[in-house]
Amino acid sequence: xxxxxxxxxxxxxxxxxxxxxxxxxxxxxxxxxxxxxxxxxxxxxxxxxxxxxxxxxxxxxxxxxxxxxxxxxxxxxxxxxxxxxxxxxxxxxxxxxxxxxxxxxxxxxxxxxxxxxxxxxxxxxxxxxxxxxxxxxxxxxxxxxxxxxxxxxxxxxxxxxxxxxxxxxxxxxxxxxxxxxxxxxxxxxxxxxxxxxxxxxxxxxxxxxxxxxxxxxxxxxxxxxxxxxxxxxxxxxxxxxxxxxxxxxxxxxxxxxxxxxxxxxxxxxxxxxxxxxxxxxxxxxxxxxxxxxxxxxxxxxxx
Amino acid sequence: xxxxxxxxxxxxxxxxxxxxxxxxxxxxxxxxxxxxxxxxxxxxxxxxxxxxxxxxxxxxxxxxxxxxxxxxxxxxxxxxxxxxxxxxxxxxxxxxxxxxxxxxxxxxxxxxxxxxxxxxxxxxxxxxxxxxxxxxxxxxxxxxxxxxxxxxxxxxxxxxxxxxxxxxxxxxxxxxxxxxxxxxxxxxxxxxxxxxxxxxxxxxxxxxxxxxxxxxxxxxx
Numbered sequence: 001x002x003x004x005x006x007x008x009x010x011x012x013x014x015x016x017x018x019x020x021x022x023x024x025x026x027x028x029x030x031x032x033x034x035x036x037x038x039x040x041x042x043x044x045x046x047x048x049x050x051x052x053x054x055x056x057x058x059x060x061x062x063x064x065x066x067x068x069x070x071x072x073x074x075x076x077x078x079x080x081x082x083x084x085x086x087x088x089x090x091x092x093x094x095x096x097x098x099x100x101x102x103x104x105x106x107x108x109x110x111x112x113x114x115x116x117x118x119x120x121x122x123x124x125x126x127x128x129x130x131x132x133x134x135x136x137x138x139x140x141x142x143x144x145x146x147x148x149x150x151x152x153x154x155x156x157x158x159x160x161x162x163x164x165x166x167x168x169x170x171x172x173x174x175x176x177x178x179x180x181x182x183x184x185x186x187x188x189x190x191x192x193x194x195x196x197x198x199x200x201x202x203x204x205x206x207x208x209x210x211x212x213x214x215x216x217x218x219x220x221x222x223x224x225x226x227x228x229x230x231x232x233x234x235x236x237x238x239x240x241x242x243x244x245x246x247x248x249x250x251x252x253x254x255x256x257x258x259x260x261x262x263x264x265x266x267x268x269x270x271x272x273x274x275x276x277x278x279x280x281x282x283x284x285x286x287x288x289x290x291x292x293x294x295x296x297x298x299x300x301x302x303x
Numbered sequence: 304x305x306x307x308x309x310x311x312x313x314x315x316x317x318x319x320x321x322x323x324x325x326x327x328x329x330x331x332x333x334x335x336x337x338x339x340x341x342x343x344x345x346x347x348x349x350x351x352x353x354x355x356x357x358x359x360x361x362x363x364x365x366x367x368x369x370x371x372x373x374x375x376x377x378x379x380x381x382x383x384x385x386x387x388x389x390x391x392x393x394x395x396x397x398x399x400x401x402x403x404x405x406x407x408x409x410x411x412x413x414x415x416x417x418x419x420x421x422x423x424x425x426x427x428x429x430x431x432x433x434x435x436x437x438x439x440x441x442x443x444x445x446x447x448x449x450x451x452x453x454x455x456x457x458x459x460x461x462x463x464x465x466x467x468x469x470x471x472x473x474x475x476x477x478x479x480x481x482x483x484x485x486x487x488x489x490x491x492x493x494x495x496x497x498x499x500x501x502x503x504x505x506x507x508x509x510x511x512x513x514x515x516x517x518x519x520x521x522x523x524x
Contacts, residue, residue: 003411010408207392210354211453212382213409214375 007220015224018197029193030229034236036186037280040179041241041268047171048266049248063138065126065145066153075150076124082148083128088141091129097122123152183283186233190287194226198295206299215296222292223285230284234277242267304330305351305461305494310360312346312516320346322516323360333483333493335506338513344496345389347513348463351494352384353377365460382410385454387464387495391446393438399425399449400434406457424452427482429475443470451479455486462486464495468502480505 001009019026065083067076076094083092100122105111128145130138138156146154198205205218245267252265268276305328312321321343328334328351336344349355350362353369362369364384369377393402403424407417425431428448430441438446447470454462462483468476480502487493487508497503503510512520 001413006413007411010411204394204396207394208405208409209378210381210388210392211386211406211409212378212380214378216375217378217409 007217008224011220011224012228014221015228018221018225019228029189030232030236033186033189033229033233033280034240036182036189037233037237037276038240038244040175040182041237041276042244043175043178045241045245045248045265045267047168047175049264050171051168052264052266062130063128063142063145064155065128065148065151066155067124067126068150068152069121069123071124071150079148079151080126083126083145086141086144088130088132088137089128090131093127093129095125095127097124100125186230186280187283187287190226190229190233190284191291193229194222194288194291195295197225198222198292202299205296215293218296219289219292223288226288226291227281227285230287231277231281233284234280237280238268238273238276304328304363304365305492306361306363307347307350308361308363310350310357310362312343312350312355313358320516321350321357324513324516324518325360326511326518328492328494330492331487331490333487333506333508334495335503335508335510336494336496336513337498337503337510338496338519339498341515342513343516344513345465346516348386348465348494348496351461352386352463353380354386382406382457383460385457385459385462387447387451387454387462387467389465389469391438391450393446393449393453395438397437398434399430399436399438399441399452402438402449403452403456406453410457420456420458421452424456425449427455428452429478444472444475447471448475448479451482455482459491461492461494464493466496466498468497468499473501476502477505 065079067079071079080092080094083089097120101114101120104122105114130141132138142154142156145151205213208218245265249265305326307324307326310321310324311319313319324343324347326347336347338344346355350357350369351364353362353364353372356370364380367376367380369380372380394405397405400421403421404417407420412420422431422434425434428451430445430448430452433441433445436445438449441449447467451464451467454464464483467483468479471479476499483493483495484506493508495506510521511518
Protein backbone atom coordinates (compact mmCIF):
# COMPACT_ATOMS: atom_id res chain seq x y z
CA UNK A 1 0.00 0.00 0.00
CA UNK A 2 1.37 3.43 -0.88
CA UNK A 3 2.06 6.05 1.76
CA UNK A 4 -0.85 8.12 0.43
CA UNK A 5 -3.32 5.26 0.84
CA UNK A 6 -1.91 4.35 4.26
CA UNK A 7 -2.43 7.92 5.48
CA UNK A 8 -6.03 7.92 4.25
CA UNK A 9 -6.72 4.45 5.64
CA UNK A 10 -5.30 5.56 8.97
CA UNK A 11 -7.44 8.74 8.95
CA UNK A 12 -10.57 6.73 8.11
CA UNK A 13 -9.80 4.22 10.85
CA UNK A 14 -9.26 7.10 13.28
CA UNK A 15 -12.61 8.65 12.31
CA UNK A 16 -14.41 5.31 12.72
CA UNK A 17 -12.76 4.78 16.09
CA UNK A 18 -13.88 8.24 17.23
CA UNK A 19 -17.46 7.55 16.12
CA UNK A 20 -17.42 4.14 17.79
CA UNK A 21 -15.86 5.39 21.01
CA UNK A 22 -19.12 7.17 21.95
CA UNK A 23 -21.76 5.02 20.24
CA UNK A 24 -24.84 6.50 21.90
CA UNK A 25 -23.81 10.13 21.37
CA UNK A 26 -22.79 9.35 17.79
CA UNK A 27 -26.07 7.57 17.10
CA UNK A 28 -28.14 10.45 18.45
CA UNK A 29 -26.22 13.11 16.55
CA UNK A 30 -26.56 11.09 13.34
CA UNK A 31 -30.30 10.65 13.95
CA UNK A 32 -30.76 14.38 14.61
CA UNK A 33 -28.84 15.22 11.43
CA UNK A 34 -30.75 12.53 9.54
CA UNK A 35 -34.10 13.93 10.71
CA UNK A 36 -33.07 17.43 9.60
CA UNK A 37 -32.14 16.13 6.15
CA UNK A 38 -35.24 13.91 5.99
CA UNK A 39 -37.68 16.83 6.43
CA UNK A 40 -37.09 18.44 3.01
CA UNK A 41 -36.82 14.97 1.48
CA UNK A 42 -40.28 14.07 2.83
CA UNK A 43 -41.61 17.42 1.59
CA UNK A 44 -40.09 16.68 -1.83
CA UNK A 45 -41.74 13.25 -1.84
CA UNK A 46 -45.12 14.85 -1.07
CA UNK A 47 -44.65 17.48 -3.78
CA UNK A 48 -43.47 14.90 -6.31
CA UNK A 49 -46.41 12.65 -5.49
CA UNK A 50 -48.86 15.55 -5.84
CA UNK A 51 -47.30 16.46 -9.18
CA UNK A 52 -47.53 12.86 -10.34
CA UNK A 53 -51.20 12.74 -9.35
CA UNK A 54 -51.81 16.04 -11.13
CA UNK A 55 -50.06 14.74 -14.24
CA UNK A 56 -52.80 12.14 -14.58
CA UNK A 57 -55.35 14.92 -14.92
CA UNK A 58 -55.96 16.98 -18.01
CA UNK A 59 -54.08 20.13 -17.20
CA UNK A 60 -53.58 21.41 -20.73
CA UNK A 61 -55.16 24.82 -21.18
CA UNK A 62 -58.33 24.77 -23.22
CA UNK A 63 -61.20 27.11 -23.96
CA UNK A 64 -64.89 26.26 -24.55
CA UNK A 65 -66.58 28.44 -27.14
CA UNK A 66 -70.41 28.27 -26.87
CA UNK A 67 -72.47 29.43 -29.83
CA UNK A 68 -75.80 31.17 -29.61
CA UNK A 69 -78.82 28.83 -29.56
CA UNK A 70 -79.97 30.15 -32.95
CA UNK A 71 -76.56 29.62 -34.62
CA UNK A 72 -76.78 27.69 -37.88
CA UNK A 73 -74.37 25.08 -39.28
CA UNK A 74 -72.88 27.79 -41.53
CA UNK A 75 -72.34 30.04 -38.50
CA UNK A 76 -70.59 27.16 -36.77
CA UNK A 77 -68.35 26.60 -39.82
CA UNK A 78 -67.38 30.30 -39.91
CA UNK A 79 -66.54 30.27 -36.20
CA UNK A 80 -64.51 27.06 -36.64
CA UNK A 81 -62.52 28.66 -39.51
CA UNK A 82 -61.86 31.70 -37.39
CA UNK A 83 -60.67 29.57 -34.48
CA UNK A 84 -58.40 27.40 -36.64
CA UNK A 85 -56.82 30.55 -38.07
CA UNK A 86 -55.33 31.46 -34.69
CA UNK A 87 -51.61 30.58 -34.30
CA UNK A 88 -51.97 29.58 -30.62
CA UNK A 89 -54.68 27.02 -31.36
CA UNK A 90 -53.50 23.40 -31.33
CA UNK A 91 -56.81 21.64 -31.96
CA UNK A 92 -60.46 22.48 -32.40
CA UNK A 93 -63.19 20.00 -31.62
CA UNK A 94 -66.80 20.67 -32.51
CA UNK A 95 -69.36 19.38 -30.00
CA UNK A 96 -72.86 19.49 -31.56
CA UNK A 97 -75.66 20.38 -29.17
CA UNK A 98 -77.30 16.94 -29.63
CA UNK A 99 -74.10 15.18 -28.65
CA UNK A 100 -73.69 17.49 -25.66
CA UNK A 101 -77.20 16.63 -24.51
CA UNK A 102 -76.54 12.90 -24.87
CA UNK A 103 -73.33 13.17 -22.88
CA UNK A 104 -75.07 15.21 -20.19
CA UNK A 105 -77.84 12.66 -19.92
CA UNK A 106 -75.35 9.83 -19.70
CA UNK A 107 -73.09 11.38 -17.14
CA UNK A 108 -75.58 12.93 -14.69
CA UNK A 109 -78.73 11.99 -12.81
CA UNK A 110 -80.66 14.60 -14.73
CA UNK A 111 -81.70 12.29 -17.57
CA UNK A 112 -85.41 12.35 -16.66
CA UNK A 113 -85.45 16.07 -16.18
CA UNK A 114 -83.66 16.65 -19.49
CA UNK A 115 -86.03 14.24 -21.26
CA UNK A 116 -89.00 16.20 -19.99
CA UNK A 117 -87.78 19.39 -21.70
CA UNK A 118 -89.50 20.25 -24.95
CA UNK A 119 -86.26 21.34 -26.61
CA UNK A 120 -82.49 20.94 -26.18
CA UNK A 121 -81.27 23.79 -23.96
CA UNK A 122 -77.62 23.24 -24.85
CA UNK A 123 -75.80 25.17 -27.58
CA UNK A 124 -73.32 23.93 -30.16
CA UNK A 125 -69.82 24.36 -28.82
CA UNK A 126 -66.16 24.13 -29.68
CA UNK A 127 -63.48 22.83 -27.40
CA UNK A 128 -60.27 24.62 -28.32
CA UNK A 129 -56.95 23.23 -27.11
CA UNK A 130 -54.20 25.84 -26.94
CA UNK A 131 -50.47 25.71 -27.43
CA UNK A 132 -49.62 28.52 -25.04
CA UNK A 133 -49.97 28.83 -21.30
CA UNK A 134 -49.23 32.53 -21.34
CA UNK A 135 -52.10 34.14 -19.43
CA UNK A 136 -52.02 37.44 -21.37
CA UNK A 137 -52.21 35.68 -24.75
CA UNK A 138 -54.93 33.37 -23.56
CA UNK A 139 -56.94 36.36 -22.29
CA UNK A 140 -56.42 38.11 -25.63
CA UNK A 141 -57.67 35.05 -27.56
CA UNK A 142 -60.70 34.73 -25.30
CA UNK A 143 -61.63 38.38 -25.80
CA UNK A 144 -61.19 38.13 -29.60
CA UNK A 145 -63.34 34.99 -29.84
CA UNK A 146 -66.09 36.54 -27.73
CA UNK A 147 -66.51 39.12 -30.49
CA UNK A 148 -67.04 36.53 -33.26
CA UNK A 149 -70.56 36.51 -34.72
CA UNK A 150 -72.96 34.04 -33.11
CA UNK A 151 -70.56 33.33 -30.26
CA UNK A 152 -72.51 33.56 -27.03
CA UNK A 153 -69.91 32.75 -24.41
CA UNK A 154 -66.23 31.89 -24.17
CA UNK A 155 -65.21 29.99 -21.04
CA UNK A 156 -61.55 29.52 -20.33
CA UNK A 157 -60.72 26.40 -18.34
CA UNK A 158 -57.07 27.16 -17.95
CA UNK A 159 -57.07 29.36 -14.85
CA UNK A 160 -57.18 26.39 -12.50
CA UNK A 161 -54.28 24.68 -14.24
CA UNK A 162 -52.35 27.93 -14.10
CA UNK A 163 -53.17 28.19 -10.41
CA UNK A 164 -52.04 24.59 -9.89
CA UNK A 165 -48.79 25.31 -11.72
CA UNK A 166 -48.30 28.42 -9.60
CA UNK A 167 -48.89 26.44 -6.40
CA UNK A 168 -46.43 23.80 -7.62
CA UNK A 169 -43.83 26.51 -8.31
CA UNK A 170 -44.45 28.03 -4.90
CA UNK A 171 -44.10 24.57 -3.34
CA UNK A 172 -40.78 24.09 -5.12
CA UNK A 173 -39.51 27.47 -3.90
CA UNK A 174 -40.63 26.82 -0.32
CA UNK A 175 -39.00 23.40 -0.53
CA UNK A 176 -35.77 24.90 -1.82
CA UNK A 177 -35.80 27.46 1.01
CA UNK A 178 -36.48 24.80 3.66
CA UNK A 179 -33.85 22.54 2.13
CA UNK A 180 -31.28 25.34 2.16
CA UNK A 181 -32.09 26.28 5.74
CA UNK A 182 -31.98 22.71 7.01
CA UNK A 183 -28.84 22.03 4.96
CA UNK A 184 -27.21 25.02 6.63
CA UNK A 185 -28.40 23.73 10.01
CA UNK A 186 -26.88 20.31 9.28
CA UNK A 187 -23.60 21.92 8.19
CA UNK A 188 -23.62 24.05 11.35
CA UNK A 189 -24.22 21.03 13.61
CA UNK A 190 -21.51 18.96 11.91
CA UNK A 191 -19.10 21.90 12.08
CA UNK A 192 -19.88 22.34 15.77
CA UNK A 193 -19.34 18.64 16.51
CA UNK A 194 -16.05 18.67 14.59
CA UNK A 195 -14.97 21.87 16.33
CA UNK A 196 -15.56 20.20 19.69
CA UNK A 197 -13.44 17.25 18.54
CA UNK A 198 -10.67 19.60 17.43
CA UNK A 199 -10.72 21.50 20.71
CA UNK A 200 -10.72 18.23 22.68
CA UNK A 201 -7.72 17.01 20.70
CA UNK A 202 -5.86 20.31 20.74
CA UNK A 203 -2.90 18.88 22.66
CA UNK A 204 -2.54 15.99 20.23
CA UNK A 205 -2.75 18.37 17.28
CA UNK A 206 -0.10 20.66 18.70
CA UNK A 207 2.29 17.80 19.50
CA UNK A 208 1.68 16.30 16.05
CA UNK A 209 2.49 19.61 14.39
CA UNK A 210 5.65 19.95 16.47
CA UNK A 211 6.91 16.59 15.25
CA UNK A 212 6.08 17.08 11.60
CA UNK A 213 2.34 16.94 10.90
CA UNK A 214 1.24 19.35 8.20
CA UNK A 215 -2.14 21.11 8.30
CA UNK A 216 -3.38 18.49 5.81
CA UNK A 217 -2.25 15.68 8.14
CA UNK A 218 -4.11 17.28 11.03
CA UNK A 219 -7.19 17.99 8.95
CA UNK A 220 -7.49 14.56 7.33
CA UNK A 221 -9.08 12.50 10.16
CA UNK A 222 -11.53 15.31 10.93
CA UNK A 223 -12.56 15.51 7.29
CA UNK A 224 -13.21 11.78 7.30
CA UNK A 225 -15.17 12.21 10.52
CA UNK A 226 -17.32 14.96 9.02
CA UNK A 227 -17.82 13.05 5.76
CA UNK A 228 -18.74 9.89 7.68
CA UNK A 229 -21.23 11.77 9.82
CA UNK A 230 -22.74 13.31 6.70
CA UNK A 231 -22.86 9.95 4.93
CA UNK A 232 -24.52 8.20 7.88
CA UNK A 233 -26.94 11.13 8.37
CA UNK A 234 -27.82 10.97 4.65
CA UNK A 235 -28.44 7.23 4.94
CA UNK A 236 -30.55 7.81 8.06
CA UNK A 237 -32.53 10.52 6.22
CA UNK A 238 -33.11 8.13 3.34
CA UNK A 239 -34.33 5.44 5.73
CA UNK A 240 -36.65 7.90 7.52
CA UNK A 241 -38.06 9.23 4.24
CA UNK A 242 -38.51 5.68 2.90
CA UNK A 243 -40.33 4.79 6.12
CA UNK A 244 -42.61 7.80 5.66
CA UNK A 245 -43.27 6.87 2.02
CA UNK A 246 -44.13 3.28 2.97
CA UNK A 247 -46.46 4.49 5.72
CA UNK A 248 -48.14 7.05 3.42
CA UNK A 249 -48.59 4.42 0.69
CA UNK A 250 -50.27 2.08 3.15
CA UNK A 251 -52.52 4.82 4.58
CA UNK A 252 -53.58 5.95 1.08
CA UNK A 253 -54.38 2.41 0.03
CA UNK A 254 -56.52 1.94 3.14
CA UNK A 255 -58.25 5.31 3.10
CA UNK A 256 -58.83 5.71 -0.63
CA UNK A 257 -58.78 2.25 -2.25
CA UNK A 258 -60.90 3.47 -5.19
CA UNK A 259 -58.24 6.02 -6.14
CA UNK A 260 -55.30 3.68 -5.55
CA UNK A 261 -54.27 3.91 -9.19
CA UNK A 262 -54.31 7.74 -9.25
CA UNK A 263 -53.02 8.52 -5.75
CA UNK A 264 -49.61 7.05 -5.25
CA UNK A 265 -46.53 8.05 -3.30
CA UNK A 266 -43.57 8.69 -5.56
CA UNK A 267 -40.29 8.02 -3.75
CA UNK A 268 -36.84 9.12 -4.85
CA UNK A 269 -35.30 7.43 -7.88
CA UNK A 270 -32.11 5.40 -7.26
CA UNK A 271 -29.96 8.21 -8.69
CA UNK A 272 -31.69 10.73 -6.42
CA UNK A 273 -31.11 8.49 -3.40
CA UNK A 274 -27.41 8.24 -4.25
CA UNK A 275 -27.27 12.02 -4.77
CA UNK A 276 -28.92 12.59 -1.38
CA UNK A 277 -26.38 10.45 0.49
CA UNK A 278 -23.46 11.84 -1.53
CA UNK A 279 -24.71 15.39 -0.95
CA UNK A 280 -24.99 14.83 2.80
CA UNK A 281 -21.49 13.34 2.76
CA UNK A 282 -20.12 16.39 0.93
CA UNK A 283 -21.98 18.71 3.30
CA UNK A 284 -20.32 16.99 6.27
CA UNK A 285 -16.95 17.17 4.56
CA UNK A 286 -17.32 20.88 3.79
CA UNK A 287 -18.51 21.67 7.32
CA UNK A 288 -15.57 19.74 8.79
CA UNK A 289 -13.14 21.55 6.48
CA UNK A 290 -14.41 24.96 7.59
CA UNK A 291 -14.42 24.00 11.28
CA UNK A 292 -10.92 22.47 11.32
CA UNK A 293 -9.36 25.23 9.24
CA UNK A 294 -10.87 27.84 11.52
CA UNK A 295 -9.67 26.12 14.68
CA UNK A 296 -6.18 25.54 13.27
CA UNK A 297 -5.92 29.24 12.44
CA UNK A 298 -6.93 30.01 16.03
CA UNK A 299 -4.33 27.58 17.41
CA UNK A 300 -1.62 29.13 15.23
CA UNK A 301 -2.65 32.66 16.20
CA UNK A 302 -2.57 31.67 19.88
CA UNK A 303 1.04 30.46 19.71
CA UNK B 304 24.63 21.59 8.31
CA UNK B 305 22.93 24.11 10.55
CA UNK B 306 23.94 27.75 10.08
CA UNK B 307 22.71 30.61 12.24
CA UNK B 308 23.59 34.01 10.77
CA UNK B 309 23.06 37.06 12.98
CA UNK B 310 19.90 35.51 14.35
CA UNK B 311 17.67 37.42 16.75
CA UNK B 312 14.41 36.29 18.27
CA UNK B 313 12.01 38.72 19.83
CA UNK B 314 8.74 37.47 21.36
CA UNK B 315 5.51 39.42 21.45
CA UNK B 316 5.78 41.70 24.44
CA UNK B 317 9.32 42.68 23.57
CA UNK B 318 11.37 39.97 25.30
CA UNK B 319 14.51 39.38 23.24
CA UNK B 320 15.51 35.73 23.65
CA UNK B 321 18.38 35.76 21.15
CA UNK B 322 20.56 38.61 19.90
CA UNK B 323 22.81 38.41 16.87
CA UNK B 324 23.70 34.74 17.20
CA UNK B 325 25.93 33.29 14.47
CA UNK B 326 26.82 29.63 14.74
CA UNK B 327 27.65 26.74 12.43
CA UNK B 328 27.02 23.09 13.26
CA UNK B 329 28.55 20.74 10.69
CA UNK B 330 26.80 17.61 9.43
CA UNK B 331 27.42 14.75 11.84
CA UNK B 332 28.73 17.07 14.52
CA UNK B 333 27.57 17.02 18.13
CA UNK B 334 27.26 20.38 19.87
CA UNK B 335 26.19 21.10 23.43
CA UNK B 336 24.52 24.45 24.15
CA UNK B 337 25.02 25.57 27.71
CA UNK B 338 23.95 28.55 29.70
CA UNK B 339 21.79 29.58 32.62
CA UNK B 340 18.01 29.51 32.55
CA UNK B 341 16.71 32.21 30.22
CA UNK B 342 19.98 32.34 28.26
CA UNK B 343 18.16 31.42 25.04
CA UNK B 344 19.09 27.71 24.74
CA UNK B 345 15.55 26.44 24.11
CA UNK B 346 14.85 29.24 21.63
CA UNK B 347 18.02 28.39 19.70
CA UNK B 348 17.03 24.72 19.51
CA UNK B 349 13.46 25.55 18.42
CA UNK B 350 14.79 27.81 15.67
CA UNK B 351 17.07 25.00 14.45
CA UNK B 352 14.09 22.61 14.36
CA UNK B 353 11.85 25.07 12.54
CA UNK B 354 9.41 25.13 15.46
CA UNK B 355 9.85 28.90 15.70
CA UNK B 356 10.99 31.48 13.19
CA UNK B 357 13.78 34.01 13.67
CA UNK B 358 12.76 37.66 13.97
CA UNK B 359 15.86 38.71 12.05
CA UNK B 360 18.82 36.89 10.55
CA UNK B 361 18.73 33.53 8.79
CA UNK B 362 18.69 29.92 9.90
CA UNK B 363 19.83 27.42 7.27
CA UNK B 364 19.26 23.69 7.75
CA UNK B 365 20.63 21.37 5.07
CA UNK B 366 20.90 24.44 2.83
CA UNK B 367 17.26 25.41 3.31
CA UNK B 368 16.48 28.87 4.64
CA UNK B 369 13.86 28.10 7.27
CA UNK B 370 12.55 31.66 7.20
CA UNK B 371 11.63 31.25 3.54
CA UNK B 372 9.85 27.91 3.96
CA UNK B 373 6.07 27.68 4.20
CA UNK B 374 4.36 25.97 7.14
CA UNK B 375 3.93 22.67 5.28
CA UNK B 376 7.54 22.57 4.12
CA UNK B 377 8.68 23.33 7.67
CA UNK B 378 6.48 20.53 9.01
CA UNK B 379 7.97 18.07 6.51
CA UNK B 380 11.47 19.19 7.53
CA UNK B 381 10.59 18.57 11.19
CA UNK B 382 9.88 14.91 10.33
CA UNK B 383 13.59 14.51 9.62
CA UNK B 384 14.53 16.06 12.96
CA UNK B 385 14.09 14.26 16.26
CA UNK B 386 13.27 16.76 18.99
CA UNK B 387 13.42 15.94 22.70
CA UNK B 388 11.25 18.51 24.46
CA UNK B 389 12.13 19.70 27.92
CA UNK B 390 8.46 19.29 28.95
CA UNK B 391 8.24 15.98 27.01
CA UNK B 392 5.05 16.86 25.10
CA UNK B 393 3.61 13.39 25.58
CA UNK B 394 -0.02 12.52 24.92
CA UNK B 395 -1.50 11.40 28.19
CA UNK B 396 -4.44 9.56 26.62
CA UNK B 397 -2.08 7.29 24.64
CA UNK B 398 0.14 4.55 25.97
CA UNK B 399 3.92 4.52 25.61
CA UNK B 400 3.82 2.53 22.38
CA UNK B 401 1.29 4.88 20.77
CA UNK B 402 3.26 7.96 21.85
CA UNK B 403 6.43 6.68 20.27
CA UNK B 404 4.55 5.56 17.15
CA UNK B 405 3.11 9.05 16.55
CA UNK B 406 5.87 10.33 14.19
CA UNK B 407 5.65 7.10 12.17
CA UNK B 408 1.88 7.42 11.92
CA UNK B 409 2.28 10.97 10.65
CA UNK B 410 4.90 9.73 8.20
CA UNK B 411 2.55 7.01 6.92
CA UNK B 412 4.79 4.06 7.81
CA UNK B 413 3.45 0.51 7.35
CA UNK B 414 2.05 -0.94 10.56
CA UNK B 415 4.52 -3.82 10.93
CA UNK B 416 7.54 -1.65 10.16
CA UNK B 417 6.19 0.91 12.58
CA UNK B 418 5.76 -1.64 15.38
CA UNK B 419 9.27 -2.96 14.82
CA UNK B 420 10.78 0.52 14.97
CA UNK B 421 8.77 1.54 18.04
CA UNK B 422 9.90 -1.53 19.97
CA UNK B 423 13.51 -0.94 18.92
CA UNK B 424 13.32 2.69 20.12
CA UNK B 425 11.67 1.68 23.39
CA UNK B 426 14.35 -0.96 23.87
CA UNK B 427 17.09 1.64 23.32
CA UNK B 428 15.76 3.79 26.16
CA UNK B 429 15.01 0.83 28.44
CA UNK B 430 11.20 1.04 28.26
CA UNK B 431 10.37 -2.02 26.17
CA UNK B 432 8.59 -3.65 29.09
CA UNK B 433 6.48 -0.50 29.61
CA UNK B 434 5.02 -0.19 26.10
CA UNK B 435 1.45 -0.54 27.36
CA UNK B 436 1.94 1.92 30.24
CA UNK B 437 0.16 5.24 30.12
CA UNK B 438 2.45 8.28 30.57
CA UNK B 439 0.77 9.13 33.88
CA UNK B 440 2.00 5.79 35.24
CA UNK B 441 5.60 6.62 34.28
CA UNK B 442 8.07 8.52 36.42
CA UNK B 443 9.53 11.84 35.25
CA UNK B 444 12.67 10.08 34.09
CA UNK B 445 10.68 7.44 32.21
CA UNK B 446 8.63 10.14 30.52
CA UNK B 447 11.88 11.81 29.48
CA UNK B 448 13.14 8.54 28.00
CA UNK B 449 9.81 8.01 26.25
CA UNK B 450 10.20 11.44 24.66
CA UNK B 451 13.70 10.45 23.52
CA UNK B 452 12.32 7.20 22.05
CA UNK B 453 9.78 9.22 20.07
CA UNK B 454 12.55 11.53 18.83
CA UNK B 455 14.74 8.68 17.55
CA UNK B 456 12.04 6.33 16.23
CA UNK B 457 12.01 7.80 12.72
CA UNK B 458 15.83 7.65 12.50
CA UNK B 459 16.25 11.39 12.06
CA UNK B 460 19.12 13.09 10.25
CA UNK B 461 19.37 15.46 13.17
CA UNK B 462 18.65 15.03 16.84
CA UNK B 463 17.86 18.12 18.91
CA UNK B 464 17.40 17.71 22.63
CA UNK B 465 16.42 20.29 25.19
CA UNK B 466 17.86 19.24 28.55
CA UNK B 467 17.57 15.52 27.76
CA UNK B 468 19.14 14.42 31.03
CA UNK B 469 17.39 16.99 33.19
CA UNK B 470 14.99 14.59 34.89
CA UNK B 471 17.16 11.50 34.89
CA UNK B 472 19.14 9.89 37.66
CA UNK B 473 22.89 9.50 37.13
CA UNK B 474 22.71 5.98 35.66
CA UNK B 475 20.01 6.81 33.12
CA UNK B 476 21.65 10.16 32.33
CA UNK B 477 24.83 8.27 31.45
CA UNK B 478 22.84 5.81 29.32
CA UNK B 479 21.12 8.63 27.45
CA UNK B 480 24.39 10.48 26.88
CA UNK B 481 25.82 7.24 25.50
CA UNK B 482 22.74 6.89 23.27
CA UNK B 483 23.26 10.40 21.84
CA UNK B 484 26.94 9.62 21.39
CA UNK B 485 26.06 6.44 19.49
CA UNK B 486 23.80 8.42 17.16
CA UNK B 487 26.58 10.96 16.67
CA UNK B 488 28.98 8.14 15.85
CA UNK B 489 26.76 6.91 13.02
CA UNK B 490 26.67 10.38 11.48
CA UNK B 491 23.58 11.96 13.04
CA UNK B 492 23.95 15.65 13.80
CA UNK B 493 23.24 16.19 17.50
CA UNK B 494 22.42 19.55 19.02
CA UNK B 495 21.51 19.55 22.67
CA UNK B 496 21.24 21.89 25.57
CA UNK B 497 22.28 20.94 29.06
CA UNK B 498 23.69 22.38 32.24
CA UNK B 499 24.56 18.96 33.60
CA UNK B 500 28.35 19.13 33.92
CA UNK B 501 28.69 15.35 34.29
CA UNK B 502 26.87 14.78 31.01
CA UNK B 503 28.91 17.50 29.31
CA UNK B 504 32.11 15.81 30.35
CA UNK B 505 30.91 12.46 29.06
CA UNK B 506 29.70 13.89 25.74
CA UNK B 507 33.12 15.24 24.90
CA UNK B 508 31.81 17.47 22.15
CA UNK B 509 31.99 21.14 21.12
CA UNK B 510 30.39 23.37 23.68
CA UNK B 511 28.67 26.67 22.97
CA UNK B 512 27.70 28.88 25.87
CA UNK B 513 24.87 31.37 25.68
CA UNK B 514 24.38 34.29 28.05
CA UNK B 515 21.43 36.65 27.89
CA UNK B 516 20.60 35.58 24.35
CA UNK B 517 24.08 36.05 22.90
CA UNK B 518 27.00 33.71 22.25
CA UNK B 519 29.30 33.94 25.27
CA UNK B 520 31.89 31.26 24.80
CA UNK B 521 32.76 28.41 22.47
CA UNK B 522 35.10 25.49 22.97
CA UNK B 523 35.49 21.79 23.62
CA UNK B 524 33.49 20.28 26.48
